[in-house]
Amino acid sequence: MTSTVNIKSFWAKVLAATFIFPVAYLLVLSLAESWLFPELFPVSFTAERWSTLFSTNSELFNSLLLSLVVAVMVAFISTLSGFYTSKQLAYHRKRKLWMRLSYFPFVLSPVIYAAVLYYYFIELNLAGNIGGVILGHILIAYPYSVILFSGFWGNRTQRIEQLVQTLGGNRWQTYKHVFLPLAQGLLLICFFQTFLISWFEYGLTTIIGVGKVQTLTLKVFQYINEANFYNAALASSLLILPPIILLYFNKKYLFQKRW
Amino acid sequence: MKISELTLFNNKAETAGIGLFLLLAVLPLVLGVLYALLYSLGLIGLISDGFTFSHWQRALSDQEFWLSILYTFYIALTTIAISITSALAASLYINKPLQKGIAGFSAYIPLAFPAIVVAFLAFQLGSQSGFFARLFFQFGIITDTAAFPEMVNDPFGIGIIAAHTFMAMPFFTLYFMSLYDQENISELSQVAQTLGASRTAQLRRIIVPIILKRAFPTLTLYTIFVMGSYEIPLILGRQTPQMMSVLVIRKLRRFSLSTIPEAYITALVFIAIILTILYLLFKSRTFSYDLDR
Numbered sequence: 160m161t162s163t164v165n166i167k168s169f170w171a172k173v174l175a176a177t178f179i180f181p182v183a184y185l186l187v188l189s190l191a192e193s194w195l196f197p198e199l200f201p202v203s204f205t206a207e208r209w210s211t212l213f214s215t216n217s218e219l220f221n222s223l224l225l226s227l228v229v230a231v232m233v234a235f236i237s238t239l240s241g242f243y244t245s246k247q248l249a250y251h252r253k254r255k256l257w258m259r260l261s262y263f264p265f266v267l268s269p270v271i272y273a274a275v276l277y278y279y280f281i282e283l284n285l286a287g288n289i290g291g292v293i294l295g296h297i298l299i300a301y302p303y304s305v306i307l308f309s310g311f312w313g314n315r316t317q318r319i320e321q322l323v324q325t326l327g328g329n330r331w332q333t334y335k336h337v338f339l340p341l342a343q344g345l346l347l348i349c350f351f352q353t354f355l356i357s358w359f360e361y362g363l364t365t366i367i368g369v370g371k372v373q374t375l376t377l378k379v380f381q382y383i384n385e386a387n388f389y390n391a392a393l394a395s396s397l398l399i400l401p402p403i404i405l406l407y408f409n410k411k412y413l414f415q416k417r418w
Numbered sequence: 419m420k421i422s423e424l425t426l427f428n429n430k431a432e433t434a435g436i437g438l439f440l441l442l443a444v445l446p447l448v449l450g451v452l453y454a455l456l457y458s459l460g461l462i463g464l465i466s467d468g469f470t471f472s473h474w475q476r477a478l479s480d481q482e483f484w485l486s487i488l489y490t491f492y493i494a495l496t497t498i499a500i501s502i503t504s505a506l507a508a509s510l511y512i513n514k515p516l517q518k519g520i521a522g523f524s525a526y527i528p529l530a531f532p533a534i535v536v537a538f539l540a541f542q543l544g545s546q547s548g549f550f551a552r553l554f555f556q557f558g559i560i561t562d563t564a565a566f567p568e569m570v571n572d573p574f575g576i577g578i579i580a581a582h583t584f585m586a587m588p589f590f591t592l593y594f595m596s597l598y599d600q601e602n603i604s605e606l607s608q609v610a611q612t613l614g615a616s617r618t619a620q621l622r623r624i625i626v627p628i629i630l631k632r633a634f635p636t637l638t639l640y641t642i643f644v645m646g647s648y649e650i651p652l653i654l655g656r657q658t659p660q661m662m663s664v665l666v667i668r669k670l671r672r673f674s675l676s677t678i679p680e681a682y683i684t685a686l687v688f689i690a691i692i693l694t695i696l697y698l699l700f701k702s703r704t705f706s707y708d709l710d711r
Contacts, residue, residue, distance in 0.1 A: 167511065167512045167514065167515055168512075168515050170508075170511070170512050170515075171512045171515030171516055171521040172515075172521060174508060174512070174516070174521065174524070174525070175520055175521040175524035175525075176524075178524040178525060178527045178528055178588060179520075179524050179527060181527075181528075181531070181539050181584075182527060184539065184542070184543070184549070185535075185539070188542070196547040196551070196552060196555075196563060197552050197555040197556065198552065199549075199552050199553065199556050240438060240442070243435055243438075244435045244436070244438050244439045246435065247431060247432045247434075247435025247436050247439075248435065248436065248439060251432065251436065257436070257439065259696075259700055260439075260443060260444050261439070261443055262696055262700075263443075263447055263692075263693065263696065264443050264446065264447050266639055266642045266643065266646075266692065266696065267447070267646065267689065267692055268645070268646025268647070268648065268662075268663045268688065268692075269646070269648070270646070270648040270663050270666070270667060271646060271662075271663055271666055271685045271688055271689065272446075272447075272450065274666055274667065274670055274681070274682075274685055275450030275451065275453060275454045275682070275685055275689075276446055276449070276450045276453075278453050279446075279449060279450075279453070297442065298442060298443075298446055301442050301443060302442075302443045305439065305443070330431070358532070359532035359533065359534075361532070361533065361534045361648065361649045362648040362649065362663070362667075366667070376532060376534050376649075379534050379535065379538060380534060380649070380653075383538055383541070383653060388542065391538055392538075392542075395534075395535040395538055395539075398532055398534075398535055399530050399531055399532075399535060402529070402530030402531075403527070403530045405530075406523075406526050406527070406529075406530055410526050
């Protein structure tokens, strides 16, 4: 019995090490001064890359800020519009049709979606600028938000709404005092999930942004192409930092079906 | 007496909500498909010569196109099969240690990784001068980089499958563990045990079928997600065969304009495959529209 417990504990530790190792590897690579074959560990370390990150005119720092701005905007717009829209869709008699339609853009490959939409982005002067990239990300994040909130608008919520109306509450008061407090947890989950959809996005950003909107994911790819693996590791570390912070606060912010 | 007509929208709020939905979720997809379709038929675009099926004929007779479809399915299905098997093993065998302490926390870490970072890591670890090759070299198993087996940019997509599995396996492990609790599987197993079922019979006839049936929609959606992935096959794949998403972008970005209609045809076929899978999924009884369920 004890040996079975020990074996299980051993395998759990092996799995944990497999999952933690990549984080450690990225941090070590970002701090390595030189790490060439066949060295198993870097010969020397440097903090220069990390320190120059926060200096003025650091390209990577600008990308970090840009990614943050884009992801926050996408999360904010998608969450609020998705919350509002999902109510109208959930109580509509064609609910099933709307829900089916919302799955299509959400599961479609973002890069292929961007490829077939690129022409319209050019026509609307939205290709190669931050506005276009934000809109492109919203086209994926918004349907996700609609789907996520659809479960919230059930019979119970409808009965509460009817009660508020019977007691004389108007639409604004219903949202302010009932719906938003009730959906607070789900709104936070949706905000962070749509933030991550935008934060992780590469394919659509590179097509719609024409490579000009240099978010962090584009920087990682650029550094890989240049064979500058140390900077790629630094940019990758910056990319995984916000999700790991979210994980520290609440696992549910990270563990949600996004597919 | 006023008889109200059955209209699509009942009030202004509904009109605004559904209007916004149509504008952001439905119209772009319709317009995108329409543009790709017209381009593929030679009706629009820089090389347009009027209505023609020649681009479709050329695309459909191209071996690379069919190879790409097969390769996309191969990568997605292999990834899902490996991920399901390993996640089932982890969630059923080591579920207790995985629910507490550092092991419990670590299972969430891969969810914090964007695809491009996973691709970079797979390249760093699995290439012929990568970390694993260095380990083999230090232990004297290989004497030079060429002796290490190709695990990235290889013909079998080992790197691509490994990278996707790294992302999918922990997600499914956590998902299966939550399903195990939600579906009261442990109680059902106990009933089966009381009735004389062995542990193997419980696994084969109760536990695994319930989990897989309940997880079927998510597994299908994840398969679609892998089929459409771009960054991982772009960094870890080869020039040929390529996954459909990579092939579309490569054909769109070539200097020769003649490959653009073929790129749109590949995109249209991909969209058609996804729509068919989704249609079949929607017809399945286990499908729920709510992600929370």
